[in-house]
Amino acid sequence: MKRRAGASPIMPAEPATGADGTPCSAVFDEAYHRTDDALGQVRHTFLGGNRLPERWRGREAFVIVETGFGLGLNFLATWAAWRDDPQRPARLHFVSVEKFPFRVQDLRHCLEAMLVLPGMTQLAPLVQKLCDVWPGPVAGWHRLEPAPGVVLSVGFGDFFDLMPSLRAGADAFYLDGFTPEKNADLWTPNVFKTLGRLARDGATLATHTAVEAVRRDLIGAGFQVAPRAGHGGKPDVLAGDYAPPYRMRRYDPPTVPPQRAREAIVVGAGMAGAAMVRRLVARGWRVRLFERAQAPGTAASGNPAGVFHPQLSVDDNVLSRLTRAGFLYSLSQWRTLPGGLPGHADGLLQVATDDDQAHALQQLIAAHRYPQTYAKWVDAAQASALAGETLARGGVWFPEGGWLAPAMLCRAELVAAGPLLDARYGVNVERLERCNGRWTAIDEAGHVLAEADAIVVTAADISQKLLAPYLAPEFLPVKRVRGQLTFLPPDMLTDLRVPVCGDGYVTPSSLGGTGPITGATYGFDDPAEAIRVTDHQANLRRLAALLPAHASTLGDGGLASEHAAAELGGRTAFRSMVPDRLPMAGQLPDMAILDTQRQQLGGGHLRDLPRLDGLYASFAFGSRGLVFASLCAELVASQIEGEPWPVGSDLADAIDPARYLMHWLRKG
Numbered sequence: 251m252k253r254r255a256g257a258s259p260i261m262p263a264e265p266a267t268g269a270d271g272t273p274c275s276a277v278f279d280e281a282y283h284r285t286d287d288a289l290g291q292v293r294h295t296f297l298g299g300n301r302l303p304e305r306w307r308g309r310e311a312f313v314i315v316e317t318g319f320g321l322g323l324n325f326l327a328t329w330a331a332w333r334d335d336p337q338r339p340a341r342l343h344f345v346s347v348e349k350f351p352f353r354v355q356d357l358r359h360c361l362e363a364m365l366v367l368p369g370m371t372q373l374a375p376l377v378q379k380l381c382d383v384w385p386g387p388v389a390g391w392h393r394l395e396p397a398p399g400v401v402l403s404v405g406f407g408d409f410f411d412l413m414p415s416l417r418a419g420a421d422a423f424y425l426d427g428f429t430p431e432k433n434a435d436l437w438t439p440n441v442f443k444t445l446g447r448l449a450r451d452g453a454t455l456a457t458h459t460a461v462e463a464v465r466r467d468l469i470g471a472g473f474q475v476a477p478r479a480g481h482g483g484k485p486d487v488l489a490g491d492y493a494p495p496y497r498m499r500r501y502d503p504p505t506v507p508p509q510r511a512r513e514a515i516v517v518g519a520g521m522a523g524a525a526m527v528r529r530l531v532a533r534g535w536r537v538r539l540f541e542r543a544q545a546p547g548t549a550a551s552g553n554p555a556g557v558f559h560p561q562l563s564v565d566d567n568v569l570s571r572l573t574r575a576g577f578l579y580s581l582s583q584w585r586t587l588p589g590g591l592p593g594h595a596d597g598l599l600q601v602a603t604d605d606d607q608a609h610a611l612q613q614l615i616a617a618h619r620y621p622q623t624y625a626k627w628v629d630a631a632q633a634s635a636l637a638g639e640t641l642a643r644g645g646v647w648f649p650e651g652g653w654l655a656p657a658m659l660c661r662a663e664l665v666a667a668g669p670l671l672d673a674r675y676g677v678n679v680e681r682l683e684r685c686n687g688r689w690t691a692i693d694e695a696g697h698v699l700a701e702a703d704a705i706v707v708t709a710a711d712i713s714q715k716l717l718a719p720y721l722a723p724e725f726l727p728v729k730r731v732r733g734q735l736t737f738l739p740p741d742m743l744t745d746l747r748v749p750v751c752g753d754g755y756v757t758p759s760s761l762g763g764t765g766p767i768t769g770a771t772y773g774f775d776d777p778a779e780a781i782r783v784t785d786h787q788a789n790l791r792r793l794a795a796l797l798p799a800h801a802s803t804l805g806d807g808g809l810a811s812e813h814a815a816a817e818l819g820g821r822t823a824f825r826s827m828v829p830d831r832l833p834m835a836g837q838l839p840d841m842a843i844l845d846t847q848r849q850q851l852g853g854g855h856l857r858d859l860p861r862l863d864g865l866y867a868s869f870a871f872g873s874r875g876l877v878f879a880s881l882c883a884e885l886v887a888s889q890i891e892g893e894p895w896p897v898g899s900d901l902a903d904a905i906d907p908a909r910y911l912m913h914w915l916r917k918g
């Protein structure tokens with residue numbers, strides 16, 4: 251049965267200990283580790299069985315895929331070995347899944363209790379760092395970077411929901427579900443076949459069991475495993491190489507890219523471009539950034555305030571899963587900026603617009619069993635207390651939602667990029683050309699501005715024009731949608747503490763800055779830049795419905811009267827969006843190769859499309875730039891580097907810049 255990632259609520263692990271004090275799982279009735287020399291066993295079985303650290307030496311990056319994260323001891327031991335190895339690769343990717351993740355306080359408690367065991371004290375700083383970034387129990391992939399160069403992608407959910415859609419090329423596998431007797435599901439030919447799809451040339455595998463059926467089925471899936479002695483005289487374990495006797499899979503996993511100069515061009519310095527620069531620089535790339543305006547974050551990213559929160563839905567649809575991954579990843583990225591998060595992430599309220607919606611939201615929150623740190627239902631009284639303003643209905647409280655000034659974020663991200671970034675403002679990139687395997691950006695006068703291995707176009711609706719020679723505009727159907735904000739006088743809504751959203755939104759006054767900001771209108775096919783009084787009035791009427799206690803001051807008899815609204819300040823910006831309102835993020839298709847192959851692609855899949863080496867895009871964020879920019883940047887950077895993708899193909903396909911082309915090809 252095909253299941254969808256993220257659809258089921260997550261049941262956190264309940265901490266329990268066996269008679270000897272070892273943490274164990276009540277669900278599987280088995281200990282997570284041995285009491286005597288757990289670290290020695292991990293080192294022997296998993297690192298030794300995969301011939302690590304020797305095999306990662308001389309590599310730029312190394313990818314390990316594990317089944318069952320548990321308490322993360324395998325991860326911690328691998329990280330420690332990487333940390334202590336002077337010949338380590340620049341990036342260690344550890345990818346794991348966990349159906350029953352520990353809550354952070356339980357993870358910390360169990361791991362700290364284990365630190366007294368022989369040899370474990372050296373893991374103490376790593377335990378601390380892991381717990382600092384460990385997410386709440388919400389479904390889907392979480393991309394964590396507990397230390398520079400150590401990337402942990404942990405999927406909360408069932409192996410069968412997550413691993414089949416993982417896009418990664420694995421160099422080593424750790425098979426560590428509980429024993430086959432206690433957890434037969436994780437030791438089936440199907441599981442091994444799924445892992446085989448991820449194996450790169452030369453990949454190895456190790457596991458703690460030598461059960462004959464496991465050995466037989468691993469060999470059947472292309473893993474030539476054989477028994478080897480267990481640690482300290484314990485029973486045998488299995489290890490071996492991925493060496494299928496014949497081609498067993500339709501698609502090969504992402505390969506290690508060839509050696510390159512690691513130079514990139516990014517076009518556009520809004521939220522998309524600034525995040526892109528940061529994710530590339532984190533991987534040691536030199537980036538030339540071009541922006542036609544005189545400063546970063548001036549177009550849609552120049553609004554003085556933007557709100558951020560995930561979307562919720564009954565069926566946990568693509569938008570919910572994507573905004574959840576994006577929201578959590580953005581927060582983790584912003585918190586590591588040198589000056590900390592440049593805004594407020596201390597709560598946001600989504601107020602129900604009517605009683606039916608209130609009922610539906612309440613049921614949805616209960617059904618998904620979100621942790622209270624992620625989303626929680628609050629009634630009208632609780633919502634009012636949190637907001638500091640009287641609200642007519644309850645709603646969803648996102649404790650880590652909030653608001654910030656996008657241009658400040660762009661600047662902070664570009665400053666954090668440091669000397670690897672060369673940013674040029676007031677420069678118009680007119681076209682992009684490919685020459686001898688390298689890409690060039692060219693200005694209106696025909697001068698070459700820069701040359702690089704890869705170009706990422708992050709230029710909102712201008713992206714369509716720049717990409718047109720490579721993908722026809724009909725397949726990049728980006729529209730400009732006008733949005734007008736209204737600036738309220740600074741002495742209004744002074745008690746408002748957090749942003750309130752419903753039909754429209756309002757953000758509080760920024761300290762010492764402007765007054766509250768409310769918006770925004772949606773104007774399709776409306777190119778007018780000038781502020782319109784009627785749009786202010788529309789914003790104010792929506793706000794009056796959101797904050798009924800202020801209806802008389804805000805409504806038609808007050809601020810929304812034509813005379814008063816005409817006095818208000820505001821800002822017009824243009825969102826860029828495509829019809830499905832999802833971002834365009836990823837590698838462009840190669841139309842030249844496609845033209846020669848079209849016959850074979852009629853009913854094909856996005857994975858069948860040939861891709862244009864070195865050309866990527868990240869744009870069309872609509873009004874969700876704050877939630878999408880960092881995740882899309884990380885996805886593109888991962889594709890450029892052949893690293894594990896931060897989201898599964900269920901989400902990556904939904905935002906693939908070739909999806910409109912694919913729809914057309916499928917129609918024949």
Ligand code: SAM
Nearest residue numbers: 318319320321322323324348349408409427428
């Ligand atoms: N590797 C872990 C460590 O180093 O601490 C120990 C893993 S423990 C032996 C096995 C883990 O697999 C458990 O945490 C269990 O919840 C998880 N697990 C079992 N079945 C699973 C499934 N179908 N999908 C995802 N995780 C699963």
